[in-house]
Amino acid sequence: MSGFLWGVVLGLAGCVVIAIGTLLGVWWERKVSARIQMRLGPQTLGPFGLLQTAADMLKLLLKEDVTPRQADARLFRVAPFVVFAPVAVGLMVVPFAAGWAPLDTSVGMLFFLAVPGLSAIGMVVAGWSSRNTYATLGGLRGAAQMVSYELPRTLSVLAVVLLAGSMRPLDVIAEWRWWWIPLNAIGLLVYFISSIAEVNRGPFDLPEAESELVAGYFADYTGIRWAIFMLSEYGAALAAGLFGAAVFFGGPGILPGPLGIALFVAIAIGFVTLMMWVKWTFPRMRPDQLMNTAWKVLTPMALVQIVIVGAVIPWL
Amino acid sequence: MKIQQLREHLCETYPELCPLFSIEFGDGVLLVECDQLYKAASDLKALGFDRLGMLTAVDRGETFEMVYRLTSRSMSAAIFLKCHVPREAPRTQSLVALWPAALWQERETYDMFGIEFEGHPDLRRILLPEDWVGFPLRKDYSDDRIVRRPDYI
Amino acid sequence: MAVLEIEERCEITNEAGHVIEELVVNVGPSHPSTHGVCRVIVHLDGEVITKAEPVIGYLHRGIEKMTENRTYLQVVPLTDRLDYVGSMYANWAYCRAVERLAGVRIPERAEYLRVIVCEMQRIASHMMALGSAAADTGAATMFIYAFDERERIVELFEELCGARLTYNYVRPGGVSFDTPEGWTDTLLEFTRKHRPVLDQMDKLFFGNVITRGRMKGIGVLSAEDAVGWGASGPVARGSGVNWDLRKHDPYSVYPLFDFDVPTGSNGDAYDRARVRLFECYESCRIIEQAVAQMTPGRVKAEGFPRLLAPRPGDAYDHIESARGSLGVYIVSDGSPRPYRVKFRSPAFCNLALLPLLSEGHLLSDLVVVLGSLDPVFGEVDR
Numbered sequence: 001m002s003g004f005l006w007g008v009v010l011g012l013a014g015c016v017v018i019a020i021g022t023l024l025g026v027w028w029e030r031k032v033s034a035r036i037q038m039r040l041g042p043q044t045l046g047p048f049g050l051l052q053t054a055a056d057m058l059k060l061l062l063k064e065d066v067t068p069r070q071a072d073a074r075l076f077r078v079a080p081f082v083v084f085a086p087v088a089v090g091l092m093v094v095p096f097a098a099g100w101a102p103l104d105t106s107v108g109m110l111f112f113l114a115v116p117g118l119s120a121i122g123m124v125v126a127g128w129s130s131r132n133t134y135a136t137l138g139g140l141r142g143a144a145q146m147v148s149y150e151l152p153r154t155l156s157v158l159a160v161v162l163l164a165g166s167m168r169p170l171d172v173i174a175e176w177r178w179w180w181i182p183l184n185a186i187g188l189l190v191y192f193i194s195s196i197a198e199v200n201r202g203p204f205d206l207p208e209a210e211s212e213l214v215a216g217y218f219a220d221y222t223g224i225r226w227a228i229f230m231l232s233e234y235g236a237a238l239a240a241g242l243f244g245a246a247v248f249f250g251g252p253g254i255l256p257g258p259l260g261i262a263l264f265v266a267i268a269i270g271f272v273t274l275m276m277w278v279k280w281t282f283p284r285m286r287p288d289q290l291m292n293t294a295w296k297v298l299t300p301m302a303l304v305q306i307v308i309v310g311a312v313i314p315w316l
Numbered sequence: 317m318k319i320q321q322l323r324e325h326l327c328e329t330y331p332e333l334c335p336l337f338s339i340e341f342g343d344g345v346l347l348v349e350c351d352q353l354y355k356a357a358s359d360l361k362a363l364g365f366d367r368l369g370m371l372t373a374v375d376r377g378e379t380f381e382m383v384y385r386l387t388s389r390s391m392s393a394a395i396f397l398k399c400h401v402p403r404e405a406p407r408t409q410s411l412v413a414l415w416p417a418a419l420w421q422e423r424e425t426y427d428m429f430g431i432e433f434e435g436h437p438d439l440r441r442i443l444l445p446e447d448w449v450g451f452p453l454r455k456d457y458s459d460d461r462i463v464r465r466p467d468y469i
Numbered sequence: 470m471a472v473l474e475i476e477e478r479c480e481i482t483n484e485a486g487h488v489i490e491e492l493v494v495n496v497g498p499s500h501p502s503t504h505g506v507c508r509v510i511v512h513l514d515g516e517v518i519t520k521a522e523p524v525i526g527y528l529h530r531g532i533e534k535m536t537e538n539r540t541y542l543q544v545v546p547l548t549d550r551l552d553y554v555g556s557m558y559a560n561w562a563y564c565r566a567v568e569r570l571a572g573v574r575i576p577e578r579a580e581y582l583r584v585i586v587c588e589m590q591r592i593a594s595h596m597m598a599l600g601s602a603a604a605d606t607g608a609a610t611m612f613i614y615a616f617d618e619r620e621r622i623v624e625l626f627e628e629l630c631g632a633r634l635t636y637n638y639v640r641p642g643g644v645s646f647d648t649p650e651g652w653t654d655t656l657l658e659f660t661r662k663h664r665p666v667l668d669q670m671d672k673l674f675f676g677n678v679i680t681r682g683r684m685k686g687i688g689v690l691s692a693e694d695a696v697g698w699g700a701s702g703p704v705a706r707g708s709g710v711n712w713d714l715r716k717h718d719p720y721s722v723y724p725l726f727d728f729d730v731p732t733g734s735n736g737d738a739y740d741r742a743r744v745r746l747f748e749c750y751e752s753c754r755i756i757e758q759a760v761a762q763m764t765p766g767r768v769k770a771e772g773f774p775r776l777l778a779p780r781p782g783d784a785y786d787h788i789e790s791a792r793g794s795l796g797v798y799i800v801s802d803g804s805p806r807p808y809r810v811k812f813r814s815p816a817f818c819n820l821a822l823l824p825l826l827s828e829g830h831l832l833s834d835l836v837v838v839l840g841s842l843d844p845v846f847g848e849v850d851r
Contacts, residue, residue, distance in 0.1 A: 037613040284607030370813040417699025420821040443526040
């Protein structure tokens with residue numbers, strides 16, 4: 001099949017994967033947060049409340065699509081997709097089986113780290129087009145946060161790239177050894193924390209929970225357009241989990257065959273669950289504390305990780 | 317500190333305030349003239365009353381009775397400071413310079429009674445909207461929106 | 470979401486002599502946080518607050534005017550709605566003033582019951598304050614834990630007097646109902662289980678490094694300012710002002726109990742919240758002692774008239790509520806209706822500190838400061 005057609009198929013597949021992932025992810029978050037808070041979570045719709053998110057999506061689809069009068073209509077309508085699309089594309093380089101990734105490029109690792117960062121543009125566009133000063137500032141702050149946390153994330157993954165000797169995700173999986181896990185422990189921690197910040201979750205959700213005080217960058221969005229922001233958030237979290245499981249834990253190649261893929265998905269889900277656990281335990285950080293953490297704590301830690309790996313490599 | 321001790325302490329330190337001090341139902345009350353209010357208040361503050369607990373007014377018909385309740389942690393005592401402000405010219409001195417606690421409470425008294433406090437940095441309505449006409453807690457305040465309850469108990 | 474408009478951008482000259490553009494932002498009155506209707510007009514220099522002015526009065530119902538048209542007993546439900554998070558002690562302050570005016574002594578069992586319900590109310594109110602302070606900073610789990618504890622207390626109140634929020638329980642002359650059978654056992658079980666939950670909350674929320682970063686050093690109030698501005702309750706005690714009416718101006722049967730008064734040292738939001746947490750431990754102690762000391766008896770003063778017409782004159786009485794010293798000043802002219810009732814509301818006096826405490830902080834800290842002052846707007850606005 002021609003490259004363009006294959007690209008379209010992949011794109012659609014990515015959207016479907018993210019949609020299903022979000023459906024299950026929202027349900028899982030509601031269950032996890034409920035158990036942490038000594039309550040039960042969704043119960044009534046479907047077995048274990050599984051159909052709850054589907055019902056919510058149906059409700060959102062039926063809502064009126066409101067564009068504020070003073071907003072820049074075209075940009076306002078386009079912004080959610082600008083936030084969503086890079087996430088869906090970035091998911092495509094994650095290897096889903098020992099020898100296969102939907103999009104197999106020799107710069108896959110860089111691709112995954114760089115392309116979802118384009119969501120930051122979408123955030124700024126969403127905030128700016130709302131013609132609401134604090135939405136704009138919220139969007140700018142969110143973009144600043146995303147850009148700052150890209151540095152420690154990239155550096156922590158760089159350590160693994162050095163060990164593998166290649167930026168191609170399939171090569172990294174093939175080269176993976178079990179003792180990479182303790183060696184990359186610091187890098188894993190840095191990756192985990194930076195991913196939470198990249199996804200705008202947990203203690204780092206200032207841009208959207210800025211609504212404790214002012215409107216966040218997607219405040220003026222209703223119905224399904226708002227749902228697309230949620231899709232991109234959960235999609236990014238899922239992608240971060242899958243990528244982390246692939247890069248730091250050897251992905252689908254840990255064990256041969258379908259067992260390996262199952263373990264890979266389980267580790268990714270564990271990753272995402274840990275992100276949820278962190279979100280529901282910690283309060284939110286202030287913007288200046290957030291930036292401090294990125295530049296003064298995580299980046300030095302990631303650099304230390306690179307130094308450690310660099311010291312070990314001559315012995316490999 | 318008991319009321320009698322407080323009276324003795326007050327009379328020793330400020331003999332001119334002594335005749336104005338009375339004991340009503342177990343509380344010490346200092347009733348002063350309006351123009352002496354600030355002086356009496358600063359004397360009491362120097363005596364040890366470091367906290368302004370309550371500031372309010374009561375509409376007594378011809379006058380507004382200003383009621384201030386001062387407390388002292390060191391002496392473990394409380395005293396009422398009262399003065400009568402004439403209704404035609406409801407003006408008195410502001411005590412914000414002595415106790416910043418008076419800032420909002422004087423605004424509230426102005427809002428409800430219309431008593432103006434000279435020396436208050438920011439005297440405007442606090443609870444009611446800025447454009448409200450009238451002073452609700454006055455006894456002669458009438459408004460069509462007030463529903464009078466029936467007189468049977 | 471907060472309702473926002475940019476009111477003006479004005480150019481002002483700051484202290485260094487530079488002309489800067491100041492942003493004026495309106496926050497509220499509808500808040501996502503649970504404090505109530507408060508509008509704050511914030512002047513910002515970049516991110517830093519230069520002036521934060523609260524605008525109140527959105528919940529003003531004219532309660533003081535309403536009391537002039539009701540009998541002394543009919544005023545009690547009005548006091549419920551003042552500080553609706555702490556109806557029991559609002560009732561009690563008013564009833565104490567009425568009893569002082571009337572010169573009535575109430576039975577001992579009624580005093581003990583008043584103390585017990587007031588301390589339970591204190592725990593419930595502090596759980597609300599801590600929960601909403603936590604929710605403001607984003608710790609939703611702490612919010613749920615605190616409200617779970619509050620739910621236990623509210624269920625006990627429902628068994629006692631039938632209402633969950635506005636109790637109308639403490640009446641002039643005593644209390645309205647005696648405790649149902651088994652109520653004190655459930656209550657003691659609650660206090661037994663409450664202490665470990667408080668420990669858990671301490672570790673979960675106050676031990677958290679992010680909470681410390683958000684709350685330590687924010688909204689620092691010095692002890693002199695606390696006294697001069699008339700602050701009371703945990704706001705003053707967080708600054709080290711060791712003044713609790715239950716200990717230093719004791720009323721009712723408090724002299725018979727053995728308890729401590731927690732104070733903070735730094736006067737920041739963290740200390741104030743921590744004082745509230747530790748007061749819950751002390752309240753548990755008082756409740757247990759009160760239940761042990763209470764003897765069966767009447768709960769209403771004998772021969773107390775329903776239509777009370779006390780002596781002409783005035784009376785003031787106060788209690789230590791969860792927010793501070795709640796005082797009621799009643800002026801009577803001898804008729805069955807009060808001539809004037811003034812509620813000295815601690816939240817009103819504490820809220821006046823907001824401009825002082827938030828100056829120089831970032832906009833995100835405004836919510837933290839407001840949460841640490843713990844205003845309830847029923848009481849602020851009356």
